[in-house]
Amino acid sequence: MNFSKISFQNQIYFSTIFIVVLTLISGFSYNLFSSYGYKKASFIQESKLQAGLIADNAVAPILFFDEDGLNTSLAQLKNYSKIMQIRIYLTDGSAFGLYQREKNTFDLKNESKEESWFLQGVKEINGALNSSSLVVKKSISINGKNYGYLYLQKDTSSLAEFLNEAISNAILFSVVLLLILGFIIFSVTNKLIKPIVDLSDQLEVLSITQNYNTQLKYNSQNEIGKLYSSFNALFSSIKVHQQNLEDLTSELEDRVKNRTQELVTSMNTLKEAQGKLIESEKMASLGSLVSGVAHEVNTPLGNAVTGSSIIKDESAILLKSMNDGSLKKSTLESSLVHINETARLLSKSVHNAANLIRSFKKISVDQSVEEKREFDLVEYIDEVVKTFHSKLKQVPVSVSILSESKIFIHSYPGAFAQLLNNFIQNSLFHAFETQRDNAKIVISLAIKENYLHLVYEDNGSGMSKEIQEKAFEPFVTTKRNLGGTGLGLNISYNIVTQTLQGRLDLETAPNEGSKFIVKIPL
Numbered sequence: 003m004n005f006s007k008i009s010f011q012n013q014i015y016f017s018t019i020f021i022v023v024l025t026l027i028s029g030f031s032y033n034l035f036s037s038y039g040y041k042k043a044s045f046i047q048e049s050k051l052q053a054g055l056i057a058d059n060a061v062a063p064i065l066f067f068d069e070d071g072l073n074t075s076l077a078q079l080k081n082y083s084k085i086m087q088i089r090i091y092l093t094d095g096s097a098f099g100l101y102q103r104e105k106n107t108f109d110l111k112n113e114s115k116e117e118s119w120f121l122q123g124v125k126e127i128n129g130a131l132n133s134s135s136l137v138v139k140k141s142i143s144i145n146g147k148n149y150g151y152l153y154l155q156k157d158t159s160s161l162a163e164f165l166n167e168a169i170s171n172a173i174l175f176s177v178v179l180l181l182i183l184g185f186i187i188f189s190v191t192n193k194l195i196k197p198i199v200d201l202s203d204q205l206e207v208l209s210i211t212q213n214y215n216t217q218l219k220y221n222s223q224n225e226i227g228k229l230y231s232s233f234n235a236l237f238s239s240i241k242v243h244q245q246n247l248e249d250l251t252s253e254l255e256d257r258v259k260n261r262t263q264e265l266v267t268s269m270n271t272l273k274e275a276q277g278k279l280i281e282s283e284k285m286a287s288l289g290s291l292v293s294g295v296a297h298e299v300n301t302p303l304g305n306a307v308t309g310s311s312i313i314k315d316e317s318a319i320l321l322k323s324m325n326d327g328s329l330k331k332s333t334l335e336s337s338l339v340h341i342n343e344t345a346r347l348l349s350k351s352v353h354n355a356a357n358l359i360r361s362f363k364k365i366s367v368d369q370s371v372e373e374k375r376e377f378d379l380v381e382y383i384d385e386v387v388k389t390f391h392s393k394l395k396q397v398p399v400s401v402s403i404l405s406e407s408k409i410f411i412h413s414y415p416g417a418f419a420q421l422l423n424n425f426i427q428n429s430l431f432h433a434f435e436t437q438r439d440n441a442k443i444v445i446s447l448a449i450k451e452n453y454l455h456l457v458y459e460d461n462g463s464g465m466s467k468e469i470q471e472k473a474f475e476p477f478v479t480t481k482r483n484l485g486g487t488g489l490g491l492n493i494s495y496n497i498v499t500q501t502l503q504g505r506l507d508l509e510t511a512p513n514e515g516s517k518f519i520v521k522i523p524l
Contacts, residue, residue, distance in 0.1 A: 018187045026179065030172040034165075041164050045156075046136065052085070053140040053154040060090055060099065060142055064149050069098055076101035084160065086135060089153040090142070098150060134158060312344045379409040379418065379454075380447060386422045387445075394426075397434050397441050405447040411454065411524060417501045424490040425458045425518060433462020433516060449524065454504075456520040465510040473508055498522070 056076070063072035072090065079085055079101055090099035135155050142150040316337045323329035380403060387394075387401050394401060426443070434441045446457040465473060474495040498506040504522035 014191050015188065018191060019184060022183050022187065023180065026176050030176055034168050034172055037168060038161070038165050042161055045158070045161060046138075049136055049138045049154060049156050050140075052082075052156075053138040053152055056088060056154065057140040057142045057152045060152060061144055061149065064090075064092070064098060064142060072099040073101070084156050086155045086157050088155070090150055091153070092150045093148055310348060313341050313348070316341050316344075373416075374412060374414055376410060376412045377415050379411055380405045381408070382415055382418065383422060383445060383447070386419050387426070390426050390430075393430055397430065397438050399429070399434060399441040399443055401443045401445070403445045403447070409447055409449060409454070413522075414501055417497045421494050421497050421520070422458070424494045428490055429460040429462055429516075433460045433464070435463070437461075437463045437513070452524050454520075454522040454524055456522070457517060458520070459515065459517040461515040464512050464514045464516055465508075466512055470508060470510050474506070494518075 056079075059075060060072055063069065063075070076088055076099055079088065080103065083103070085101070086103050088099070088101040089097065092098050134157070136158050138154040138156070140152045140154070141148050142152055320329065320334065320337050323333060383403055387403070422445075429443055440461070442461050444457075444459045446455075446459070448455045473491050476489055476492040495506050498504045498520055502522045504520060507519040507521075508516065509519065510516040
């Protein structure tokens with residue numbers, strides 16, 4: 003039984019009763035053993051005195067060898083019921099006298115001198131108790147001369163009876179006393195403990211109701227009364243603090259509510275500003291796309307204008323020579339060859355311009371309108387890279403697109419265009435700003451386990467660990483003073499994770515380039 007789980011009142015009862023029982027047992031045990039020890043010592047002393055008197059009376063019969071007279075004298079001891087037997091031996095060990103209370107006891111005449119069971123058991127014992135008798139040995143002597151030995155054996159049943167009676171009386175008295183003390187203990191402890199138990203019950207109810215207006219009542223000025231008064235004072239103090247806390251809580255709730263409203267307004271403003279910045283970033287990328295395409299289209303169109311002028315001039319010369327009759331065969335052949343070569347260059351330039359414009363139209367429309375369609379991702383990425391031809395040529399940067407075959411997917415082409423646009427812009431603006439030797443960009447494409455794996459890697463300056471940890475957060479840039487918004491990689495992350503439902507990881511280290519790993523479910 004776990005004592006700590008018992009109520010305080012029962013603990014007091016059990017503890018007090020245990021102490022009383024232990025005290026009673028200790029007291030009665032001490033008294034019992036003391037009384038028995040005194041009774042036993044008195045019995046032994048009485049037996050020794052009897053043995054001395056009988057030994058003195060046996061001197062004369064031994065001196066006159068009056069064995070019958072000694073036995074007659076010993077027989078007169080029959081009135082002493084406690085004496086079991088008396089044996090008298092001469093110094094040579096021969097039996098001289100005998101008294102036995104019961105006739106069927108041991109007969110000395112049938113035993114040898116040294117093998118007597120009695121002598122073997124008691125000749126070395128003087129005043130020793132066994133389980134049923136006491137044996138006392140006494141020398142028979144006059145003027146220091148020893149004539150024999152007397153052995154007195156007494157019945158000790160009276161001691162056992164005394165002990166049993168004492169134990170019975172002690173048990174009876176203990177039970178009666180324990181009942182009386184138990185009643186007194188119960189009455190007194192109940193009266194003393196009840197206020198504490200009541201206080202515990204009231205405090206338990208108070209802990210549930212939280213009603214600190216409660217006042218505990220106890221009509222006494224003792225220590226328990228002071229305890230009640232202290233709790234009442236504590237409740238009053240708690241009530242005051244509770245009211246102050248409620249007022250403070252109400253004030254804090256109002257402040258939090260107002261602050262929350264301000265934060266919501268600020269968040270809405272920030273979201274609106276972020277949306278505008280994202281749109282601005284998209285428009286900036288489209289502007290960059292327009293600038294690049296315009297620069298790329300300008301060269302083939304210039305070649306086309308030059309070629310058309312050459313064809314026009316050559317045609318005018320041929321027409322004039324034919325009209326005035328001065329046209330020669332060699333002149334005609336030379337002019338036709340020149341016109342044919344110019345026309346071939348003109349056609350090539352016009353086709354290049356048309357391809358660039360078609361790519362620009364496709365990519366710009368894809369970036370402006372988010373619609374799914376089926377397209378060849380490898381070819382599409384190649385077209386996106388072409389729009390950066392002029393900017394890549396300025397570094398210069400070589401771009402490799404690695405794929406084992408064509409990859410047709412049904413997805414958002416504009417999202418991939420924006421994604422590649424941001425990656426390339428990041429490489430041009432950051433990675434190859436200072437590190438331009440043997441600049442390379444490698445774009446790897448593969449389909450594994452129904453996932454599209456796109457890996458964009460450059461060998462530029464890379465990023466520090468601090469920048470890498472925050473690379474995909476909005477407004478994180480190292481070129482803010484040069485016009486960087488810090489939204490490029492954040493937009494890329496949102497495109498991959500939200501629009502394409504994929505995953506974007508970054509591996510980079512200072513001077514070891516950057517690798518963007520895109521994994522998109524098909």
